[in-house]
Amino acid sequence: MPNKKVLDEFPAAVNATKELTEKQKAVLITSIQLFAKQGYANTSTHQIAVAAHQSEGTMFKHFKSKANILKIALEPIIQRVIPDVLAELQQETLKQPMDNLHDFLAFFVRNRMAFADENQDAIKVFLSELLYNQDLRAEFLTTAPENFVNTFRTVIADFQQRGLMVDWPFPIIFRHIISVLTGYVVDRYILFPNRDWDDDQQATYLIAELEKVLSA
Amino acid sequence: MPNKKVLDEFPAAVNATKELTEKQKAVLITSIQLFAKQGYANTSTHQIAVAAHQSEGTMFKHFKSKANILKIALEPIIQRVIPDVLAELQQETLKQPMDNLHDFLAFFVRNRMAFADENQDAIKVFLSELLYNQDLRAEFLTTAPENFVNTFRTVIADFQQRGLMVDWPFPIIFRHIISVLTGYVVDRYILFPNRDWDDDQQATYLIAELEKVLSA
């Protein structure tokens, strides 16, 4: 049930402003699944409607256009990549203070691996659409700094001030972390999803890679 | 003239079997440019024909299908990502023996940065098509091991045997290198092509990142 999380997040992310019926949720989930399997351009609205047991007319009444279905379906991904990890980080630090780089990286890597596992379809679609979808890109590049990059920046700066992290510019460090994690996700879920993966071993190496580079 | 290299490589990569006229080259270059700007699915063959000053009929006589235009246009990328660096590496090692990790990484990073700079459009298209284009993916995943992964494997193993590189499994090391370099390419050419990039500084950091992780 790899898309369970996406569904669960809809209420939190979207329901604040809009009520989503079960069928409307089905449209969003089905869309992500079909887009992930075939690509956005190769998926017809008819196909979505049939798979979501909706009529095309009703679908367009609510979502207005195919592009908008994509946009709404990906919103949780864009909005929750960081907030989630922050919320859980807070809970974690309540249990025990996280005063070394290793513990932080271990938590962060495993947390995001879990997120990737639960949202693999949406992530694949997001990565691919980021390339050519001007609107999505614009939204992401304006939203990301606020609830994503800036939060990250604070955490990094904190580690650096405590002398626990290498004193490189933030963009370099930020890109490095994203690169290593995204590289894993692409390898694991997009290029070779059928390999026999040992997730724990993978986590260990990812943490080690990041630690070697980022430690002061 | 960012696509100069792609053009120059056509003779080497394709002309062995087929002579390409100027107009046929124009079709391939124009296609890559349009695909990079709009995406493959959002670019019509009519648009390509007009931009390449060709009639659609002639285009289809030579290239048979839109999918085949893409395939042929990307062939140099698939075939030459590694052979190029190897050839130049050989020339380089003739000048001075490369017996430490830093020198190798410095050469490798700068060489592939140049390659990326020269083939940015084709790389963008390649990355995006890798996600959903079954044929391209199949071709890449069968071609890559031979002229790409295996060569890499030998070089890595050599450094490891000499005790100059960390003793991690090859897939981990391989993915790490690819991730870091691809992360840079996406950042530099796809997400923020208009930023004021200091390529030399970027190279320095990339080399440092890789060296910290890979050194024994």
Added chain:
Amino acid sequence: MPNKKVLDEFPAAVNATKELTEKQKAVLITSIQLFAKQGYANTSTHQIAVAAHQSEGTMFKHFKSKANILKIALEPIIQRVIPDVLAELQQETLKQPMDNLHDFLAFFVRNRMAFADENQDAIKVFLSELLYNQDLRAEFLTTAPENFVNTFRTVIADFQQRGLMVDWPFPIIFRHIISVLTGYVVDRYILFPNRDWDDDQQATYLIAELEKVLSA
């Protein structure tokens, strides 16, 4: 109104599984008319759509392909060449027993002449497509034996056993009857539709021809 019968037969032949709207019927009738006038290959789907006052999109949604329009439009011909005559033959024999060859031939010839008159367009298209349309041919050659040839075989065998018909092999007799009737149809409706035909006289001769050959 030469295609009245074709239309009337759609309910019986097709409506069992699918309801046909008026416009869908119009597509089928118009197609047959255009195919009969210009040939299948020389008739564009656009032409059909305009003539049937339909949009091409709607047409394709229902009929899926041009080939399928042809197939569905000809189905009544393939399915009803013999069943019709049999049904009416049964009704006829209720009125008066048909115990000589002449009466049978007279009924059969006039009945099929009426069928040809009502379905001339479809018959022309059918004959021409039989030559090169692999699918139609395959369907006909598998359907025909069941509801066509075998029924005929029984009737012929019956007359032969009663000593009323020449003792030749069935394929010879079958082909002879079909040849003579088809020859008439081609002469009458395809080669010289504008001649001044005396249908009654034609029937008399056709019956005489068949009777001379087939009588014991």
Added chain:
Amino acid sequence: MPNKKVLDEFPAAVNATKELTEKQKAVLITSIQLFAKQGYANTSTHQIAVAAHQSEGTMFKHFKSKANILKIALEPIIQRVIPDVLAELQQETLKQPMDNLHDFLAFFVRNRMAFADENQDAIKVFLSELLYNQDLRAEFLTTAPENFVNTFRTVIADFQQRGLMVDWPFPIIFRHIISVLTGYVVDRYILFPNRDWDDDQQATYLIAELEKVLSA
């Protein structure tokens, strides 16, 4: 080598006015073969050119249009269906006078069966094109009466005057003969070419069929 005869007849039929090179003959023969296999509309001029080892340019220089290739390729069939049989009939009657209906029908049927066997491809194409090709049809319907129908009329009238043939109108008799023979050709060469045919037995029956109907 079923098309040998067609080729051999080209000199006689066409060379009087036009010289045909070997390659031009190849175009005509190949066309007929392809048209017979796939239909005229489904055969491209490119396909013909390749199969005949000709360039499309040269082909069009000589034949002007695809329609004209068909027309010229079928000319021998149209021109020689009857003249052939007449010439051989003359030779035959020199050996022994043919003063009964059976001998004439036997000669005629076997002679036309041989013709059909040698020109099966061209006959198939001719029959199919007769349906929709206005030009071919017009040519045939003006040419046929002169060198075909009228000759036939004379022979029939002669038999009738001698009291050897039924006293029916010529069109009825003519159509009957053509129908029976064409029915055989379609059965033998178009519908079921792969059956195990006993040509001698077929001839016997065809003669018997015609004799029963036509005898006085």
Added chain:
DNA sequence: TATGAATGAGCTTTCATTCAT
């Protein structure tokens, strides 16, 4: 003269979106 590359109109089919019911 012989060639085959070039042409562009026309083909069948798809699809996001609208609208009558």
Added chain:
DNA sequence: GATGAATGAAAGCTCATTCAT
């Protein structure tokens, strides 16, 4: 409101014919 039939523009591709070499 919900439906799915209807729309028609645009897609990829083919082809008979022309024309520069």
